[in-house]
Structures are given as structure tokens and as C-alpha cells.
Amino acid sequence: MIDLLTTKYNYIAAILLMAGGLYMVVGDRNLVKKVIGMNLFQTGIFLFFITTAFVEDGRPPVIQEGTETYVSPLPHVLILTAIVVGVSLTAVALTLIIRIYSEYGTLREDVITEMETDD
Amino acid sequence: MSERNTERRERPYTESSVIMSTVRVVAPFVFTYGLFVMFHGADSSGGGFQGGAIIAAMVLMLAFAFGIEPTRRWFKNTAIVLLATGGVLAFLFIGIGPLVLGGTFLEYEVYGFKKATKYGIEGVELGIGAVVASVISGLFFAIARGFEFTEGQL
Amino acid sequence: MITLLEAALLAFVLVSAAATIVLRDVLAAIVAFGAYSLGLAMLWLTLQAPDVALTEAAIGAGVTTVLFILTLTKTVRPPTEESVFTPINWSAAGVAVLFAGALLWTVPAIPAIGDPTAPAWTNPEVTQFYLESAYKETGVENVVTAVLAAYRGFDTFGEAVVVFAAGVAVLVVIREEQFT
Numbered sequence: 001m002i003d004l005l006t007t008k009y010n011y012i013a014a015i016l017l018m019a020g021g022l023y024m025v026v027g028d029r030n031l032v033k034k035v036i037g038m039n040l041f042q043t044g045i046f047l048f049f050i051t052t053a054f055v056e057d058g059r060p061p062v063i064q065e066g067t068e069t070y071v072s073p074l075p076h077v078l079i080l081t082a083i084v085v086g087v088s089l090t091a092v093a094l095t096l097i098i099r100i101y102s103e104y105g106t107l108r109e110d111v112i113t114e115m116e117t118d119d
Numbered sequence: 120m121s122e123r124n125t126e127r128r129e130r131p132y133t134e135s136s137v138i139m140s141t142v143r144v145v146a147p148f149v150f151t152y153g154l155f156v157m158f159h160g161a162d163s164s165g166g167g168f169q170g171g172a173i174i175a176a177m178v179l180m181l182a183f184a185f186g187i188e189p190t191r192r193w194f195k196n197t198a199i200v201l202l203a204t205g206g207v208l209a210f211l212f213i214g215i216g217p218l219v220l221g222g223t224f225l226e227y228e229v230y231g232f233k234k235a236t237k238y239g240i241e242g243v244e245l246g247i248g249a250v251v252a253s254v255i256s257g258l259f260f261a262i263a264r265g266f267e268f269t270e271g272q273l
Numbered sequence: 274m275i276t277l278l279e280a281a282l283l284a285f286v287l288v289s290a291a292a293t294i295v296l297r298d299v300l301a302a303i304v305a306f307g308a309y310s311l312g313l314a315m316l317w318l319t320l321q322a323p324d325v326a327l328t329e330a331a332i333g334a335g336v337t338t339v340l341f342i343l344t345l346t347k348t349v350r351p352p353t354e355e356s357v358f359t360p361i362n363w364s365a366a367g368v369a370v371l372f373a374g375a376l377l378w379t380v381p382a383i384p385a386i387g388d389p390t391a392p393a394w395t396n397p398e399v400t401q402f403y404l405e406s407a408y409k410e411t412g413v414e415n416v417v418t419a420v421l422a423a424y425r426g427f428d429t430f431g432e433a434v435v436v437f438a439a440g441v442a443v444l445v446v447i448r449e450e451q452f453t
Contacts, residue, residue: 007385009275012377013283019373020294027365030351032299032344036306039337040290043313046329050320055394056387060321061416062163063408071321072393072400073416077425079325080417081432084168084251087332087340088439091258094344095446098262101348108351156327161413164323166421172331179339207437210430225426227411237412240422243429250433254440255336261447262343 010051017044031100031107035093042086049075142184149177157248161237167244171251178256187263199257206249213242279319286312297359300350303341310334324417 005012021044024037053075061073097107104112157170182190214225222229227239289309296302310333317326384391393400407419421429 004380006275008380008383009283010386011380011383013287015373015376015380016287017290018376019369020290022372023362023365023369024294026368027362028359030299032341032348033302036293036302036341039306039333040293040309043310043333046325047313047316050317050322050325051386052393053322054320054387055389058321058387060164060323061404063404063414063416069389070404070416073403073420074400076322076325076417077420079322080168080328080421081428083325083328083332084432085435087255087337088436090337091262091340092439092442092446094340095262095443097344098347099446107348160418161415163415164327164417166324166415166418169324169327169331172328172336176331176335179336203437203440207433210433214426214430225423225430227423234412236410236423240411240413240418243422243426244418247429247433250436254436257440258443259339259343261443262340262347264447 010047014044014048014051017041017047020044029108029110031097031109032094034109035090035097038093039086039090042082046079046082049079138184142180146177146181149180150174153177153252157244158241160244161240167247168251170244171248172255174248174252175255175259178252179259182259182263187260191260191264194256194260196257196260199253199260202249202253203257206246206253209246209249210243213239213246276319279316282312282316282319286316295358297355297357298350300342300345303338303345306341307334307338310337324415 018041021037021039021041024040025034028034028037053072055069055071058069058071059067061070061076100112101107104115106112153170153173155170156165156173157167160166160170178190178194217226217229218224220229227236230239232238286309289305289312292305293302293309296305310329314326314330314334317323317329403420403424404416407416408414411419411423413419
């Protein structure tokens with residue numbers, strides 16, 4: 001148990017972040033906080049990937065004289081792409097929220113569901 | 120109505136003098152740093168995405184200090200569209216060139232001159248930087264203008 | 274073993290994430306999310322990932338926070354007279370706890386952080402290939418850029434098109450038919 005905490009702490013933190021993000025997406029009533037929860041979930045996954053790329057005494061993956069071990073560059077490439085795609089996703093989601101607000105006048109999802117089922 | 124328009128035009132937008140003077144001093148350095156990060160992506164950390172994001176952050180900073188409408192008039196919408204499509208098309212043509220010359224897609228060595236791979240990578244990074252910077256700035260201006268809901272138009 | 278700096282950064286990241294979850298006011302949650310992004314960017318630096326740290330600091334802490342605040346000015350900031358913290362939604366909390374439990378069950382099977390004897394390092398065909406032949410074949414020293422633009426250039430092209438498509442989608446939703 002203590003061994004788990006001292007050697008795999010980043011993985012546990014990543015899983016806690018993912019669980020927190022999932023709680024915000026599913027449970028919160030405000031639409032903007034749902035999008036914040038989606039971003040929280042995505043960054044938890046990034047933490048998981050970057051931790052798998054790490055080696056002890058590794059240097060950043062830029063080729064220089066005199067270093068022997070570099071960290072793995074492949075998860076870095078994946079996460080770079082994922083961060084940029086994530087911000088595009090967030091921008092489109094926020095624009096849809098602005099449009100929803102101008103149609104319904106509220107940002108609470110239970111009120112919007114009621115208005116939809118009443119029509 | 121017309122005197123309200125002229126009054127709005129005569130009174131310039133002043134957020135606060137501290138922000139305005141700070142941004143006026145800092146913005147060229149941020150722009151230079153963004154270009155530096157974009158151009159040096161091949162030899163040190165950096166590249167197209169980082170440089171493009173830094174330049175977009177500079178445009179946002181200018182919009183905070185001097186007002187969103189004046190910044191939109193300075194960074195015209197035509198320039199945003201040209202940069203975005205130019206970046207994607209530059210990436211596309213650098214990739215399709217080897218197909219024409221007999222290689223496969225994005226095989227930079229088919230271009231004749233030496234160190235073609237490095238120059239191909241640099242060109243691709245510049246294209247990506249242009250797309251990211253212009254799209255993020257354009258997103259900011261479009262969302263800031265907002266959605267005018269006209270009656271009867273759904 | 275964990276150093277003091279890493280432990281402090283991890284604690285800061287977890288505390289600001291918890292603050293983002295429990296605060297009721299949307300503007301306060303956005304500010305806490307900005308602090309969380311900054312702590313995460315510094316955490317990438319201690320994990321020897323400078324490219325990812327630059328991107329996260331510029332895009333995560335900069336652009337995303339600005340977009341959220343812009344959305345708040347265009348819609349509404351819900352009034353908060355009742356309390357500072359949101360009431361807990363027990364069914365959603367049950368789902369989150371089940372999810373975390375299922376994933377934590379698999380953590381003992383993952384190799385320790387930074388273990389040089391992990392299977393990713395003892396099998397030299399993937400990572401060592403890219404690290405050794407990036408400079409010889411492409412002439413750039415930054416292996417991340419070489420993989421991004423040369424070895425996996427097609428995926429990067431797809432990503433540039435995704436960013437462009439996001440810009441077009443925002444214009445369509447905002448209904449700005451005459452942009453230029």
C-alpha cells in the first residue's frame with residue numbers, strides 16, 4: 001500500500017483527476033461547468049501518458065552531446081496533438097452554449113430539459 | 120442617434136492606463152518570442168503549435184488593452200481567413216509535391232536540394248503556426264461579437 | 274522516490290482541481306481551473322517534457338481561460354447567494370467512485386514510474402529507433418518535431434484541418450455569414 005503511494009503516485013493522481021472530471025460532467029447542472037469537467041478529464045489522461053514516457057535520469061528528447069538516456073518522445077507527440085484538438089473542442093462547445101443561452105435564456109440543464117419536454 | 124454615434128467615436132476606449140502602457144511595451148517582445156519559438160522548432164523545444172499559440176495570446180492581450188473593436192479593425196477578417204487557408208494549403212502542397220515528383224506523400228527527400236527534409240519540416244511548422252494563430256484569434260473575435268438574435272429568424 | 278518539488282506540485286494540482294469541482298460560482302471555478310493549468314504546466318517540466326509544458330501553458334492556461342470568461346460575459350453568471358460550495362450529487366459521485374475504483378484496481382500491474390527495466394525500454398525496436406535515427410534521417414535535433422512533422426506527418430495534417438474546421442464551425446454556429 002505504501003509501496004503503491006511512493007512509486008506510482010502520478011497514476012493515482014491521474015485517476016483521481018479523471019474521476020473528478022467525470023463527476024463534473026455527469027453531475028453538475030451548469031453547462032459551463034460541464035465543459036470545465038471535460039477539460040479536467042482530458043488533462044488527467046495527459047498526465048497518465050506523460051508519466052509513462054518518463055525514465056529515471058532521462059533528459060528531454062532533444063539530441064545533445066553527452067547524454068545517454070532520453071525520455072520517450074512518442075507520448076509527447078500524442079499529447080501535443082491532443083491538447084490542440086482539446087482546445088478546438090472547447091471552443092466549439094462554448095459557442096454552442098452561447099447559442100443555447102440565446103434560445104432558452106438559461107444555463108441550467110434541468111430547466112432546459114423541462115422546457116424541451118413541455119413543448 | 121447620430122450624436123450618440125459621434126460621441127462614441129470621440130471617446131477612445133481606455134481600460135486602464137497601467138494595462139495600456141504595459142501592453143504597449145511588452146507586446147513586441149511577446150511577438151518576437153512567438154516567432155522565435157516557431158522558427159526554432161527544429162533545433163530546440165518549440166514548433167508550430169507553441170509559436171502560434173503565443174502569437175494568438177499576444178493578439179488577445181492587445182484586445183484586452185485597447186478594446187476588442189479597434190483590435191478587430193486592425194487585424195482584419197480578410198487577413199485571418201487568408202492566414203488560415205494559406206497555412207492549410209501550404210501544408211497540403213508541401214505534402215503533395217513529392218507525389219508529383221514520383222515519391223510518396225510527405226517524402227521530403229524527393230525534393231532535389233540538400234537538407235530538403237529539414238526545410239520541408241520548417242515549412243510545415245510555419246504553416247501550422249499560421250493556422251493555429253489565425254484560428255484562435257478569429258475564434259476570439261467571433262465569440263466576442265456574439266450572436267445577435269433577430270426576431271422571427273430561427 | 275518522490276522529491277519535495279514534485280510532491281508540492283502534485284498537491285497543488287490536486288487541491289486546485291478539488292476547488293474547481295466544489296466551488297459553486299462559475300467565475301471562481303474558472304479561475305481555479307486557470308491555476309490548475311499552470312500547476313500542470315510546471316508538472317510537465319519536472320517530467321522532462323518541455324514541448325508539452327510550452328503548449329499547455331500557452332493554450333491551456335491562456336487561451337482556454339480567456340474563452341471561458343468570454344462565454345461568461347456573453348451569457349450569464351448565475352447569482353450565488355446561497356453557499357460557496359455546491360451540494361454533492363450522490364448518484365454522480367457513485368458513478369465517479371465506481372469508475373475510480375475500477376481503474377485503481379489495475380494500478381498494481383503498471384510498472385513503477387521511471388523504471389528503466391519496463392518493457393518499453395527493454396524492447397529496442399520502437400523508442401530507440403526513433404531516438405537514434407531521427408537526426409540521421411531528417412537532420413533536425415528535436416525528436417518530437419521530427420516525429421510530428423516527418424514520421425507522423427499525416428496525423429499532423431489531420432490536426433491542422435481539425436483546427437481549421439473548428440474555426441469554420443464556430444462561424445457557422447455564430448451565424449456570421451459575411452466574415453470578410
